[in-house]
Amino acid sequence: MQAIKFKNNRLFYLDQRLLPIKEVWRECKSLKDGVSAIKNLEVRGAPLIGIFAGYVVYIESKKFFFSKKNFLRQLDRTLKSLKNTRPTAVNLFWILEKIESAVKANMDKDIDTLQNLILEVVKKTHLEDINSCKRIANFGVRLINETDTILTHCNSGFLATSGEGTALGIIYQAYKKLKNIKVYVDETRPLLQGARLTIWELQKKHIPCILICDDMAAYLMKQSKIDKIIVGADRISAYGDVANKIGTYNLAVLANYHKIPFYVAAPFSSFDLKIKNLPDTLVEQRDPNEVRKVFNKIYITPKDVKVYNPAFDITPSRLITAIVTDKGIIYPPYKKNIKNIFAKFF
Numbered sequence: 001m002q003a004i005k006f007k008n009n010r011l012f013y014l015d016q017r018l019l020p021i022k023e024v025w026r027e028c029k030s031l032k033d034g035v036s037a038i039k040n041l042e043v044r045g046a047p048l049i050g051i052f053a054g055y056v057v058y059i060e061s062k063k064f065f066f067s068k069k070n071f072l073r074q075l076d077r078t079l080k081s082l083k084n085t086r087p088t089a090v091n092l093f094w095i096l097e098k099i100e101s102a103v104k105a106n107m108d109k110d111i112d113t114l115q116n117l118i119l120e121v122v123k124k125t126h127l128e129d130i131n132s133c134k135r136i137a138n139f140g141v142r143l144i145n146e147t148d149t150i151l152t153h154c155n156s157g158f159l160a161t162s163g164e165g166t167a168l169g170i171i172y173q174a175y176k177k178l179k180n181i182k183v184y185v186d187e188t189r190p191l192l193q194g195a196r197l198t199i200w201e202l203q204k205k206h207i208p209c210i211l212i213c214d215d216m217a218a219y220l221m222k223q224s225k226i227d228k229i230i231v232g233a234d235r236i237s238a239y240g241d242v243a244n245k246i247g248t249y250n251l252a253v254l255a256n257y258h259k260i261p262f263y264v265a266a267p268f269s270s271f272d273l274k275i276k277n278l279p280d281t282l283v284e285q286r287d288p289n290e291v292r293k294v295f296n297k298i299y300i301t302p303k304d305v306k307v308y309n310p311a312f313d314i315t316p317s318r319l320i321t322a323i324v325t326d327k328g329i330i331y332p333p334y335k336k337n338i339k340n341i342f343a344k345f346f
């Protein structure tokens, strides 16, 4: 199952705003389409945003003509527009920087070759993302016991990555053998990625799941109904702080209080080693109407109410039991162990 398709040089995506009511595939034909799909969360989830943006650069680069100087100028404009879509997920910046360095290192080549080079970088990264999901699932499944009840937040499955997912990928892998595991999913207000997308995915895979409202999590933990929590990540710092969907920090604090393991699952492309501790300035602030309305249509509040709508929060590393990556599971102390695992693989 996939949320984007690149076929015959054309880019298609499943419009996630409409799920689970309608399954509508759209074609992204230009930078403008791509930018708006990412900004509006038609395409979302940290790893998927990166891969999709990479294909958008390629599609747009087919329109770069005249001279190499012009090619570079247009590439620069395209990369800037994409970088301005969503600030928190580092995967986006990571792939765009990869494309930029590949092009700049090959400026002696002709325009056709440069366009093909962009596609090569994107396809390779796409394949790596699919494989990263498989590896995360294989490592993560070791943390799951036969009768575990797992709580997850937001959506970190095949709608958020190029493969089966990160946190949800672990659950999918576990369910293949452990048919008694149970999954709770919280709604994930304001845009309901848990209620709309994660439940839709779990149902597609026939995995039993129960939906709860975000404010029910503490009560479930108090009743010993949750054995572990697994979430994805949009950016992980060198010292192990995690930016993820708003509400992740709530769960981490609650897990700490109730002594429940709190796991984060993410590929290496979600790490930002340039930053030691994530600042709040990296958190995307979104349109107040996302809180005032449902489905971008019906107001559920007085229209003029003031709203604060941070799309992500930052969970400090001390609240995280382990980080499951595509290269292995990282345990505290994160400062040392993140450095070591990266040194081993790069």
Ligand code: MRU
Binding pocket: 041, 044, 045, 046, 047, 089, 153, 154, 155, 156, 157, 160, 161, 165, 166, 167, 193, 231, 232, 233, 234, 244, 245, 246, 311
């Ligand atoms: O705003 P979204 O829906 O793009 O936020 C997505 C999340 O926060 C996910 O948990 C995260 O990207 C990890 S996806 C593998």
